[in-house]
Amino acid sequence: MDRRQFLSALLGAQPAGFGAGSGPAARDAAFASFANTALPARKAQSVGLEPYQGEWTRQEASHLLRRCLFGFSQSELDTVVGIGVSAAVDALLVSGVAPTPPLVTSAKETTIAIGSSWVDQPYNGDLSYDRSRNLQAWWMGLLLGQAPTIREKMTLFWHNHFAFEWRTVGEPHHTYFHLQKLRENALGNFKELARMITIDPAMLRYLNGNTNTKSNPNENYARELQELFTIGKGPEIAPGNYTNYTEDDVKAAAKVLTGWRDLRDNRNAEFRPNQHDTTDKTFSSAYGGTVIKGRTGAEGATEIDDLIEMIFSQTETARHLCRELYRYFVYYVVDDDVETHVVRPLADLLIGSAWEIAPVLSSLLKSAHFQDVSNRGCFIKTPLDLVVGSLRSLGSSLPTANDLPLQYQVWLTLVDQASNMQMELLEPPNVAGWPAFHQDPVYYQAWISSDTLPRRVQYTDRCLGTKGYQIGTWYLLPDLVGLANSSATDPSDLAALVNGLALRLFPIPITDSQNTYLQSVVLAGAPAYEWPNNWAAHTASPADATKKSVVETRLRNLLKAMMAMAEHQLC
């Protein structure tokens, strides 16, 4: 679907609904009634990028982890609380070791044993669907097993930024190596990444760069490079003039980019000089009238460097990315205050660090602004935050590599869960990425529809099934007692336990009446002493299955109720 059509059909693009009484019209009606029709006003931000120096408790530390990880364990939280904000952010900004590539689990792979990887095997059209799905599952595995670093969150950021769809690309090797670029450079250099993606085989296929020749120029990539990937589209100040670039600049950039081809079984693109437009390319005043000198032969390939250089000499390129980072990590409302005190200083830092991302993230995440209480909980969980984060928060048992087919089956089922909530890994709706990160004025609210919201609660309910969430023969079984023990000093104190769990699960504190309500869920009509008595009975003989079941039943009900609250959708 064309991106522009998609945006106008945003709401209608949800999958067919649940049957009786929940047709698309009903869903649209709810969203149309309640979603933003304009950006909410926000109170003036008094704080900027100066380092945060306030209290550093579980509350502040969990805000940091919520935004940088997909869920976190109590011990991960405790570590972060212990080392302070600066060391905590430094520890997050680590790429870590590269993951092992996706492993074959399908018997259809006749030439490779289960447990080996297909990524260095030749392309095989009959296997490309299975391999692509395998790749999605593998990514889910990386999310579930993530180290406490920002790498996976940043990899997803870049995937959303340089969006492409695996079904359109159709070549799992290209998809895999594209994804490797994003992950390897997750904390790397924006300018370098933009250069790599411009001649990345998956992207050449996705945005028709591979059919862009001097005789038949295709402007698709040249447009999105500027509109979405780098400088961004400004206000249209004259016909075809988008402030930061013009329609003629799109044409000129397309000429620069002529001659590139992707090849099967080759992770690098190939430059074909005879299809390259060797004329000089003249850009508008938005780019200071830059002329990129046309070059012949193999030299033509270097014109891309000039194009990237030109675009990255523009301050707006840095600002555009910093706004996007802000909306990904902090909040979607970028008003004048935020622009002045956060975005522009960050952009200056990005340029000053020669486009290295880590210093920018460090400054943002350590800032007083990031920790400002008004920025807590204002993010709506992405489907991946919900799917992955719920399991990691609950300490659910994850499938092991002892049974690879089962492990990948579990991972793939979780991929599909997130897809049902409108976030399919490797398949954003279009080149603009997921609407929640850019669709003004609804932004994060775009995740929520009459279809997806019940699915979210249904999912957390399943995670809290009596044996956990069963997939195949695996049970994603939560560690309820462990969670209670780690969330409160004395879990027999029900009010304290509820508050402790709320701190783990919700980004904003619950009110006293909510605490009372949640206690009543545990007690279900029984007198208040039943909880401490039964908890004490369990801790006195932890091996007693009956006593454990009594407290687990209550914890399960409590957690189901908490995860069904609107607060649990906030991040």
Next chain:
Amino acid sequence: MDRRSFLKAGFSAGAFGAFHLASGQFSPTFAGLPAPALGRKTESEESKRILVVLRLDGGNDGLNTVLPLDQYDNLANARGNILIPASKALRLTNTVGLHPAMTGLHEAFMNGNLRIVQAVGYPNHNQSHFRSTDIWFTGSDSNQVLESGVLGRYLDGQFPNFPVGYPSAAKPHPPSIQIGSTLFTLLQGSDAGLGMAINDPSSVYALQSNGLDAAPDTPAGHELTFLRQMASQTRQYGDALKATMSAAATKSALYPATGNRLADQLKAVARLIAGGLQTRVYVVSLGGFDTHSAQVVESDTTTGKHADLLRQISVAITAFMDDLRLMGVEDRVVGITVSEFGRRILSNASFGTDHGLAAPMMLFGAPVAGGITGVNPTIPAKVTSSNNVGMQYDFRSVYASLLRDWLMVDKAECQRVLLKDFPGMDLIDANFSGRPPGTVRFKFQVRQYDRQTTFSYNLEESAPVNLTIFDLHGKTVRNVPGGTKSAGFHEAILDTRSLIAGRYFARLQVASGSQQLGFDVFE
């Protein structure tokens, strides 16, 4: 397999080959049944039958609810400070009375719409609220841990793989509805919870955390408000609930306007049923039964906390049954009360009672077989704090009876749900259970061919059987050899060429039940 499929299975074309079906049409009328009570009890469609579970949180004092009037001398010694005077009892029989606050239920009993089962409990009773509730909800033995609930397992069978693939065209509505904040373990299936909890019966589509505090005036509060609003409009099944709630208006004038939370809940349930919701299990609850102190008012033991609760129950159920009748759905609904335990025989000095063991259960609704199952508990002359009301019936026998005779699941399914075979009781009117009291379920059919007549019957369990053929004058013309027959299909073939043409009858006696069918012999 439900009962109808069980009955059909014995008479499939496969079993009979290509024989043509002549006369001997199956009549659903069972011989020897008592006349329908007050002429109102008529069969309802099995697939539309509904069970309403009324949970009494905290452990209801059975001895002050169903009064064992023949035990009063000893009761006066044991709990004189809280005893309801016999003169105030609403008499059900000469020896059984109801608490005077339950006038509506007294009338229901007199109309045959209330069944009391005495002293229901389970072996090796546990007196912890949590644990005993878990046992009642999961149907476990007291030394066994089960995570799923009795009705959850029943609904597992009705909604395979729930929630995957639901709502569907065939099952558009929730498996069960609980008025409350979270589903009781009673409704927990082997995997998922088999139902939805609705917090506020006056607004069935309210969000769980709604109605508490306004969202804060912050960016987080802005998104929270959006999420709550979306949730309020988009609950799964929300549209269906909304539509059914508005499709039926409350018809009974007997619901109190205020002060009866149970009546509010049952009122919503009645509207959902009458509005066409296909959900077949509803759970409502009333708290406050943990009456360790001030259960009664010292100066008048017929008043106080417990009397108020029993009055709420009686008023609410009476209004509910009236509403169902006026809405024309009374034949589809049976309600039961459950509570985690009864209370100690001995009262305490605070005019209250401590945790006990067995207690009566009440079943209400037009399809119920009115009456009392079991006898009054025996109260010893000298009662100490270790004396308790002993169990007469395992609560799982009550579930078994409801599953078999009301929800019409077959024996194997009943065993799957209850994990064991529990003996049933006669709690449902025979017109609804299709089973004369005390009998084994069977299906009897007569088929007539040119020269012979076939009498076939399918027994669900092994039972003594006797088949008699008699003529219009009641004279026995053939006695087919009977005896105890095994479960399953049996048939007897009668050569009818020797009989004079005319009308005949075949009576099949199975245990203490029987059925009579007519057939014709031609020249």
